[in-house]
Amino acid sequence: MTSILDVKNLTLDFGGLRAIDHLNLTVNKGEIAALIGPNGAGKTSFFNCITGIYKPTAGEIFLTCRNGEKERINGLKPNLVTRKGMARTFQNIRLFSSMTVLENVMIGCHSITHAGILGAVFKDAATRKEEKYIVDKSYSILKTLELERFVNELAVNLPYGAQRLLEIARAMATDPQLLLLDEPAAGMNPTETRRLDDMILKIRDEKGIAILLIEHDMKLVMRISETIHVVDYGKKIGEGTPEEIRNHPVVIKAYLGEDIHA
Amino acid sequence: MNPEYLTALILGGLTRGSIYALIALGYTMVYGIIQLINFAHGEIYMIGAFTGLIVSTVLTMHGMPGFGVVFFAAAAAIIYACCYGYTLEKIAYKPLRHAPRLSVLISAIGMSLFFQNYVLLAQTSNFLPFPGLIPDFEFWKPYSHVMSATELVIIVTTAIVMVLLTLLIKFTRIGKAMRATSQDKIMASLLGINVNQIISITFIVGSATAAIGGLLIASHTGQINAYMGFLVGIKAFVAAVLGGIGSIPGAVLGAFVLGLSESVFTGYVSSDYEDVFAFLILVLILIFRPSGILGRDQTQKV
Numbered sequence: 001m002t003s004i005l006d007v008k009n010l011t012l013d014f015g016g017l018r019a020i021d022h023l024n025l026t027v028n029k030g031e032i033a034a035l036i037g038p039n040g041a042g043k044t045s046f047f048n049c050i051t052g053i054y055k056p057t058a059g060e061i062f063l064t065c066r067n068g069e070k071e072r073i074n075g076l077k078p079n080l081v082t083r084k085g086m087a088r089t090f091q092n093i094r095l096f097s098s099m100t101v102l103e104n105v106m107i108g109c110h111s112i113t114h115a116g117i118l119g120a121v122f123k124d125a126a127t128r129k130e131e132k133y134i135v136d137k138s139y140s141i142l143k144t145l146e147l148e149r150f151v152n153e154l155a156v157n158l159p160y161g162a163q164r165l166l167e168i169a170r171a172m173a174t175d176p177q178l179l180l181l182d183e184p185a186a187g188m189n190p191t192e193t194r195r196l197d198d199m200i201l202k203i204r205d206e207k208g209i210a211i212l213l214i215e216h217d218m219k220l221v222m223r224i225s226e227t228i229h230v231v232d233y234g235k236k237i238g239e240g241t242p243e244e245i246r247n248h249p250v251v252i253k254a255y256l257g258e259d260i261h262a
Numbered sequence: 263m264n265p266e267y268l269t270a271l272i273l274g275g276l277t278r279g280s281i282y283a284l285i286a287l288g289y290t291m292v293y294g295i296i297q298l299i300n301f302a303h304g305e306i307y308m309i310g311a312f313t314g315l316i317v318s319t320v321l322t323m324h325g326m327p328g329f330g331v332v333f334f335a336a337a338a339a340i341i342y343a344c345c346y347g348y349t350l351e352k353i354a355y356k357p358l359r360h361a362p363r364l365s366v367l368i369s370a371i372g373m374s375l376f377f378q379n380y381v382l383l384a385q386t387s388n389f390l391p392f393p394g395l396i397p398d399f400e401f402w403k404p405y406s407h408v409m410s411a412t413e414l415v416i417i418v419t420t421a422i423v424m425v426l427l428t429l430l431i432k433f434t435r436i437g438k439a440m441r442a443t444s445q446d447k448i449m450a451s452l453l454g455i456n457v458n459q460i461i462s463i464t465f466i467v468g469s470a471t472a473a474i475g476g477l478l479i480a481s482h483t484g485q486i487n488a489y490m491g492f493l494v495g496i497k498a499f500v501a502a503v504l505g506g507i508g509s510i511p512g513a514v515l516g517a518f519v520l521g522l523s524e525s526v527f528t529g530y531v532s533s534d535y536e537d538v539f540a541f542l543i544l545v546l547i548l549i550f551r552p553s554g555i556l557g558r559d560q561t562q563k564v
Contacts (some may be wrong), residue, residue: 051452078451087452094449096442107442111454113435174454 004029004178006212009131010059012049019045021234035227042234043214047180051088052078078087084109087176089167091183098155104155105138145169159190181213183221197224271529277413278522280420284475284496290513294444295464301370304495305377306343310473311480314339315376316357316390332395339473347469354357387486392480416478500544506557
């Protein structure tokens with residue numbers, strides 16, 4: 001199986017604090033992988049490192065780009081990382097609240113369009129074609145995530161669960177090869193979480209996008225992921241299928257603490 | 263109350279308001295995108311006027327006809343001012359992107375003083391006569407007793423610039439990217455938007471409108487000097503705060519409110535206290551409605 005993301009010995013220091021410690025992680029093409037660990041384990045810092053928001057102290061990050069070539073992406077600015085084919089969402093909702101649902105998704109298409117100021121003023125054939133393409137594309141993404149009925153609503157007026165899905169839709173508009181989801185189910189009720197499961201599976205199956213998610217909802221993680229990576233204090237302490245992780249002694253220790261009778 | 267006098271005051275107020283609006287746009291756009299009061303903005307306007315003067319004088323000396331002079335002087339002023347705006351951001355603000363806001367503000371004031379003194383040194387400290395670039399149109403002759411052709415051009419140009427800017431921001435790809443950047447820079451960059459490029463474009467657009475304002479006011483009042491940007495800059499800033507800084511329609515509205523009320527005040531009360539009046543408005547706004555007419559309340563979640 002070919003890998004899409006290869007992270008080797010990634011280390012991140014904040015002053016004297018080592019947030020990520022020689023972390024190795026691989027995500028394969030079309031795989032759904034989860035990154036779990038106790039609070040403060042360095043999961044979100046890991047996302048920030050690979051998407052270019054933080055500069056890692058040491059280590060290598062390779063991404064297989066759209067053209068199939070493996071490229072080293074450490075130190076690239078976030079917008080360039082996105083152009084290479086990696087998109088993400090955040091733990092908290094960061095929608096452009098005063099824009100409509102459709103506009104939010106259209107913004108995501110920014111990197112794959114070219115029309116400049118002149119095109120926008122004169123509306124030549126190429127610009128109109130591109131505009132139509134973006135609208136169609138955004139609409140079809142919204143349809144995949146069953147958000148099409150909100151298309152002209154302001155993002156801020158959507159129900160919470162729909163806002164979270166819209167974040168995923170916007171990330172998908174950048175045409176990613178790999179989608180990073182940071183706690184997509186946070187704050188959702190069980191029904192919404194169930195729907196999210198289906199959506200994540202659908203995105204992978206229909207679009208072939210690999211997914212790496214951080215999640216605390218173990219039911220969701222166990223249900224949909226093929227590989228689970230467990231981190232604690234910035235170190236990887238386990239990796240395997242849901243079944244293996246469930247019975248992994250080190251993981252149980254990190255999550256539940258040591259047995260006092262032992 | 264004499265209705266003709268009042269009409270004249272209102273038209274004068276609209277002209278004033280138009281100029282304030284052209285400059286206030288630059289303040290409000292820059293504030294919207296990087297939360298910085300760009301105090302050097304008034305100087306960009308002054309540099310636009312100086313460039314216009316130099317180019318138009320040279321071209322007139324070489325015997326170019328009026329319309330050519332206007333076109334080339336305007337183009338040169340806009341391009342030159344845009345270069346200044348772009349460089350200003352790269353030199354004085356970009357290195358401070360992650361610094362405390364106060365540092366950037368001081369850098370802005372420093373750049374303002376630098377530009378003023380640079381023009382003082384390179385040009386002169388005297389008032390220079392500015393040629394009336396805008397001709398007296400034949401078709402406007404019958405109405406010129408109400409409003410001069412220059413005033414008409416100022417109001418019409420401002421209206422055109424406003425419409426173009428609204429179209430740019432509402433409907434273009436760049437405009438969407440600008441709105442996204444102003445709301446959340448990190449998220450915007452994660453969606454593939456080159457945030458630095460968008461900030462540069464904002465400075466360039468703001469400088470262009472300031473240069474247009476500089477040219478128009480210079481040919482209206484007929485004289486310029488190195489300090490002309492200071493007071494107008496501060497007043498445009500008042501207008502932007504009045505309308506709600508960060509909001510583009512707010513800046514335009516604030517500029518017209520300020521222009522009209524200044525004009526009516528000078529007409530009926532006293533022209534000696536014109537500037538006092540503008541700043542009185544600023545103080546009242548800051549006390550009673552700090553977020554401005556169209557500004558959103560800045561409530562912070564804790």
